[in-house]
Amino acid sequence: xLSIDLVPCLSDNxxxxxxxxxxxxxxxxxxxxxxxxxxxxxxRGWKLTHIFNTHHHFDHTGGNIPLKEATGAVVIGPKADAHxxxxxxxxxxxxxxxxxxxxxxxxxxxxxxxxxxxxxxxxASKAVFTGDTLFAMGCGRLFEGTPAxxxxxxxxxxxxxxxxxxxxxxxxxxxNGRFALHVEPDNADIQAEMVKVRALRAAHEPTxxxxxxxxxxxxxxxxxxxxxxxxxxxxxxxxxx
Ligand code: ZN
Ligand code: FE
Numbered sequence: 001x002l003s004i005d006l007v008p009c010l011s012d013n014x015x016x017x018x019x020x021x022x023x024x025x026x027x028x029x030x031x032x033x034x035x036x037x038x039x040x041x042x043x044r045g046w047k048l049t050h051i052f053n054t055h056h057h058f059d060h061t062g063g064n065i066p067l068k069e070a071t072g073a074v075v076i077g078p079k080a081d082a083h084x085x086x087x088x089x090x091x092x093x094x095x096x097x098x099x100x101x102x103x104x105x106x107x108x109x110x111x112x113x114x115x116x117x118x119x120x121x122x123x124a125s126k127a128v129f130t131g132d133t134l135f136a137m138g139c140g141r142l143f144e145g146t147p148a149x150x151x152x153x154x155x156x157x158x159x160x161x162x163x164x165x166x167x168x169x170x171x172x173x174x175x176n177g178r179f180a181l182h183v184e185p186d187n188a189d190i191q192a193e194m195v196k197v198r199a200l201r202a203a204h205e206p207t208x209x210x211x212x213x214x215x216x217x218x219x220x221x222x223x224x225x226x227x228x229x230x231x232x233x234x235x236x237x238x239x240x241x
Contacts, residue, residue: 002103002125004167006206007040009033012171013059014208016129017041018050020101025049027100028073029120029129030169031063038070050100053077054131055117056084060169080109081116092118110153113140119157127165128212130157135168136210137193138176139221139234147231154222154230162213173197173207179240180220183233189217 007015009032017040018027027050031037041048048071053061055078064075064086076098079091092098094109098120108119110133120129132140134157139150157166177194184190193214197207215222224230 002100002122002127004125004127004165004209005040006208007031007036008171008206009036009063010059013169014167014171014206015063016167017044017046018100019044019046020103023101025101027052028063028067029167030054030060030131031067032059034063034066034070037063037067041071047071048073051075051087052098052120052129053085053088054119054129054133054169055114056081057114057132060131061086078109078116078118080111081114084116108153108156110134110156112142112145112150112153115144117153121160121164126161126163127167127209128157128160130166130168132169133157134166134215134219134222135170135176136166136173136207136215137180137190137218137220138172138237139219139230140169141238142231142234146227147234148227150221150234151224151227151230154219154224157212158216158222160212162211162216164212165209166211166215167209171206171208173210174201177218179237180218182240183220183236184223187218189214193218 005017013032016029026046075087077085082091096107098105106121
């Protein structure tokens with residue numbers, strides 16, 4: 001079972017520090033920047049072995065080169081965007097597996113936010129890293145894909161076991177939840193979740209991880225009936241205050 005620690009980066013990004021206590025492997029998912037990751041490693045006395053990226057955006061890859069230079073860690077990311085992932089060593093896509101210490105991660109292609117966007121799923125540790133595709137109660141903007149792409153991505157993620165923990169790229173939960181309540185004002189699960197989320201954020205605590213089961217009940221994009229409805233909701237969220 002991996003330990004997974006949040007490493008806050010930039011203004012609202014999370015990188016995730018992974019540790020396999022059996023092998024000593026240490027990974028970071030989506031390092032926006034190197035300094036907070038290096039500080040987290042130093043505090044634990046760990047040496048970084050793996051860098052994982054979900055997609056090419058700078059706020060998910062900005063730490064790749066300095067971390068690779070400092071530690072010699074290998075960089076693993078979406079092969080569909082290999083030319084845009086700094087320092088990439090191994091490109092992966094749908095159906096590939098990644099070996100991390102004694103754990104094996106599965107890879108899903110979930111394009112929509114960007115052309116090459118992957119999810120990493122560690123079944124034994126009940127954890128999925130969803131980057132900027134699936135957020136707690138939300139989804140990423142459609143910069144390089146279509147509502148149909150995002151609808152398909154949601155079907156892959158929705159199919160994971162309900163107790164899978166969802167680790168996404170940003171702390172957007174409170175804003176997402178306000179929009180979710182706008183879409184489904186009578187949804188008791190969203191109402192209850194927002195009580196928890198508002199309390200956590202008032203205390204400056206993270207709301208991550210969510211779970212797949214919670215997203216099925218509260219996420220207006222996972223709950224959209226078809227690509228058209230998802231696209232209309234995404235367009236409404238883009239201008240939602
Ligand atoms: Zn992004
Ligand atoms: Fe991002």
